[in-house]
Amino acid sequence: MLADALLLQLGYNATLVTLGACLLGIAAGVAGTFLFLRKRALVSDAISHATLPGVGLAFIVMVSFGGDGRSLFGLLLGAGVSAAVGLLCVHWLATRTRLGEDAAIGAILSVFFGLGIVILTIIQTMNSGRQAGLEGFLLGSTAGMLRSDALLLAIAAAAVLALVMLLRRPLELAAFDPGYAEAAGWSLARIDLAMMGIVLVVTVVGLKVVGLILIVALLIVPAVSARFWTDRSDRVVLIAGIVGGVSGYVGAAVSAVAPALPTGPIIVLVGFALFLVSLLFSPGRGVLASVLTHWRYQRRVHMRQGLLALAQGQPIYEKLTHRLMYRAGLILPDGVATGDGQAAASKALLDETRWSIVRADQSFAAAATRYDGLTAIEEFLTKDQLREVDRRIAAPQAVL
Amino acid sequence: MGAEFVALSLPSMLIGICVAVACALPGNFLLLRRQALIGDAISHVVLPGIVVAFLLTGLVATGPMLVGAAAAAVLAVVAIEAIRRLGRIEAGAAMGVVFTAMFAGGVLLLEQSDTSNVHLDVEHALFGNLESLIWLDATGWRSLLDLDALATIPVELPRMAVALIVICAFLYVFWRPLSVSTFDEGYAQGLGIATAPLGLALVVISAIAAVAAFDAVGSIIVIAMFICPPAAARMVTNRLGHQVAWSAAFAALAAIIGYVLAGYGPLWLGAYGSVSAAGMIATVSGVILAIAALAGPHRAPTA
Numbered sequence: 001m002l003a004d005a006l007l008l009q010l011g012y013n014a015t016l017v018t019l020g021a022c023l024l025g026i027a028a029g030v031a032g033t034f035l036f037l038r039k040r041a042l043v044s045d046a047i048s049h050a051t052l053p054g055v056g057l058a059f060i061v062m063v064s065f066g067g068d069g070r071s072l073f074g075l076l077l078g079a080g081v082s083a084a085v086g087l088l089c090v091h092w093l094a095t096r097t098r099l100g101e102d103a104a105i106g107a108i109l110s111v112f113f114g115l116g117i118v119i120l121t122i123i124q125t126m127n128s129g130r131q132a133g134l135e136g137f138l139l140g141s142t143a144g145m146l147r148s149d150a151l152l153l154a155i156a157a158a159a160v161l162a163l164v165m166l167l168r169r170p171l172e173l174a175a176f177d178p179g180y181a182e183a184a185g186w187s188l189a190r191i192d193l194a195m196m197g198i199v200l201v202v203t204v205v206g207l208k209v210v211g212l213i214l215i216v217a218l219l220i221v222p223a224v225s226a227r228f229w230t231d232r233s234d235r236v237v238l239i240a241g242i243v244g245g246v247s248g249y250v251g252a253a254v255s256a257v258a259p260a261l262p263t264g265p266i267i268v269l270v271g272f273a274l275f276l277v278s279l280l281f282s283p284g285r286g287v288l289a290s291v292l293t294h295w296r297y298q299r300r301v302h303m304r305q306g307l308l309a310l311a312q313g314q315p316i317y318e319k320l321t322h323r324l325m326y327r328a329g330l331i332l333p334d335g336v337a338t339g340d341g342q343a344a345a346s347k348a349l350l351d352e353t354r355w356s357i358v359r360a361d362q363s364f365a366a367a368a369t370r371y372d373g374l375t376a377i378e379e380f381l382t383k384d385q386l387r388e389v390d391r392r393i394a395a396p397q398a399v400l
Numbered sequence: 401m402g403a404e405f406v407a408l409s410l411p412s413m414l415i416g417i418c419v420a421v422a423c424a425l426p427g428n429f430l431l432l433r434r435q436a437l438i439g440d441a442i443s444h445v446v447l448p449g450i451v452v453a454f455l456l457t458g459l460v461a462t463g464p465m466l467v468g469a470a471a472a473a474v475l476a477v478v479a480i481e482a483i484r485r486l487g488r489i490e491a492g493a494a495m496g497v498v499f500t501a502m503f504a505g506g507v508l509l510l511e512q513s514d515t516s517n518v519h520l521d522v523e524h525a526l527f528g529n530l531e532s533l534i535w536l537d538a539t540g541w542r543s544l545l546d547l548d549a550l551a552t553i554p555v556e557l558p559r560m561a562v563a564l565i566v567i568c569a570f571l572y573v574f575w576r577p578l579s580v581s582t583f584d585e586g587y588a589q590g591l592g593i594a595t596a597p598l599g600l601a602l603v604v605i606s607a608i609a610a611v612a613a614f615d616a617v618g619s620i621i622v623i624a625m626f627i628c629p630p631a632a633a634r635m636v637t638n639r640l641g642h643q644v645a646w647s648a649a650f651a652a653l654a655a656i657i658g659y660v661l662a663g664y665g666p667l668w669l670g671a672y673g674s675v676s677a678a679g680m681i682a683t684v685s686g687v688i689l690a691i692a693a694l695a696g697p698h699r700a701p702t703a
Contacts, residue, residue, distance in 0.1 A: 041493040042437060097699045102492070103436040103631050107689055110440075110624035114682025117527045117620065118662070118675045125666075125673040139507060139522065213526075217500035224483075224493050261511050265504035272501035285487055 005253035014256040017142045020154035021252035027161040029244025032219030037175035045216040049109035050086025051079035052116025072149040080204045140211035140264030156205045176233045211264035221271040228282040247271035311349035411535045418560035419613040420651035423625035426606045431630040439626030442610045443619035444499040445476040448506030473607040528618025530677040556616040563612035624682035632689040635696030654685035
């Protein structure tokens with residue numbers, strides 16, 4: 001069943017929804033990257049919660065004009081308008097009053113959502129409102145979607161993706177290097193406006209699929225996951241798009257198999273699983289990679305200290321050091337150095353002696369900064385320099 | 401305005417006021433520390449905590465739910481901090497990742513499990529059911545002095561009152577260190593104040609407010625009350641003490657007006673039925689904030 005869903009074998013509607021969710025995920029991942037890099041990730045939370053009054057009012061308006069109020073296009077239009085009002089309010093509060101953007105976001109999202117709930121309860125008392133199904137907009141529901149709605153969703157998602165790709169260059173510039181963007185003649189305010197416009201459209205299109213409470217995750221999670229894998233701007237955008245697309249595709253497919261469950265949380269959890277994989281296994285920033293780096297470093301330090309102790313004829317008590325050196329064949333179980341051990345120990349001691357001369361001499365200042373107590377000095381000095389250093393090591397003399 | 405009011409409206413109204421004030425008080429400090437959205441995050445993550453507590457114990461009881469929600473809140477704080485440090489990710493984005501994922505998990509757990517016979521669903525978690533908290537045994541104002549009748553008052557009221565007292569006590573005891581570390585963390589550290597544990601304690605106190613309120617009124621009113629009354633109060637005054645007092649007043653005002661409008665507003669407009677009290681209270685708090693933002697004496701941005 002799940003395999004069928006993943007291979008798009010569950011009928012025309014489910015296929016449309018799954019592909020639409022995939023396109024939406026890509027668009028959200030890419031748009032979210034810019035939002036994330038401009039450090040305004042949570043503005044999207046305010047935008048999405050601010051859609052609710054618009055959905056309710058659009059329903060009431062459509063009913064009062066004689067419709068049944070369930071036209072997805074009409075509802076989304078209302079959502080877009082009230083989200084735009086919410087966005088303007090956030091902007092006004094953050095720039096024209098002393099409130100910070102975080103407080104403005106929280107205030108707008110809670111107040112608009114509260115107002116939306118009030119309107120929803122009004123709709124519930126209306127005769128035509130009992131089966132309005134507007135609750136589906138809270139957490140997303142793709143089960144039993146009309147053919148026309150599924151089509152609208154897929155087309156809108158494709159259009160959003162095209163829009164994002166069209167505006168990608170200036171957005172990327174503003175996100176990664178705002179100073180350069182301004183110097184190059186772009187207006188940051190306008191780019192930000194365009195970015196917010198795109199986020200708004202993504203939110204509105206995603207309303208029916210992911211739901212307004214969780215759509216913020218589709219914008220943030222891919223970007224945060226992508227950040228773990230690379231430091232290059234174009235690749236962050238690419239990976240975020242992939243993560244978003246996979247979340248949307250797999251989430252919608254799973255949801256097609258489990259129609260009783262809301263779609264949004266499934267998509268979000270698929271995305272979160274991808275995030276966890278990134279957090280744990282990405283090279284460089286990932287948890288596993290940093291544990292390994294730490295572990296290697298620890299072994300090098302213990303090994304070095306053990307060798308120096310050997311060279312100076314001191315016993316090794318520390319257990320990890322003892323084990324490491326025994327395994328490397330440098331000492332016998334009782335702590336006595338093997339031939340290899342003696343060679344490595346005198347090399348380590350020579351290294352330390354050379355380093356101490358280099359660090360005491362101003363003319364080697366540049367090389368001295370590279371001293372970390374681990375690295376062999378040959379990596380930083382030329383042969384001539386080494387000879388110069390060795391000349392200063394007092395030659396062994398016979399005891400008279 | 402007699403027996404009917406005491407039985408049907410008074411408990412809900414008092415609970416609403418307690419919730420509003422309990423959330424607004426710590427909200428002042430969160431707002432000034434630019435952590436306003438922590439209230440948002442907390443109110444989302446308590447859902448999985450409560451659901452897991454329910455699944456483990458099989459009953460909707462205060463104790464396990466509080467423990468579960470508190471555990472979820474602490475887990476969320478730890479996870480946010482871990483993601484922030486490990487991935488060098490901005491705090492807002494780390495928060496967004498954690499609270500949406502936990503909320504999504506909570507929703508799915510809730511929908512998967514058989515909770516049809518208990519009072520636990522997503523909509524309830526979001527906007528609660530303040531109106532349903534009625535006091536059946538009340539016969540009039542005199543019931544307030546009648547111990548037998550008082551025993552049947554909705555359990556949310558004493559619970560919320562205790563939470564409010566705990567929060568007030570916390571703020572009273574730690575007023576100075578809290579205010580100093582809020583405005584100048586470096587100076588506070590210089591004075592020997594442990595700012596990190598204090599910050600965590602503030603989050604825990606906020607979580608207590610959110611969890612206690614969650615059951616009665618849902619999360620949306622919690623978020624609104626964490627932010628709107630303190631934000632409105634911030635535009636009225638420059639003094640912290642006054643701001644806290646104003647925010648409590650605004651919160652209580654929003655609760656009273658919101659409740660009355662939700663219960664009686666539709667009747668005044670000639671319709672029947674009522675609208676969501678939680679939603680209305682949040683809306684009224686927004687109106688108060690809007691008025692303060694347009695006319696408050698200290699509304700201008702600080703340079």
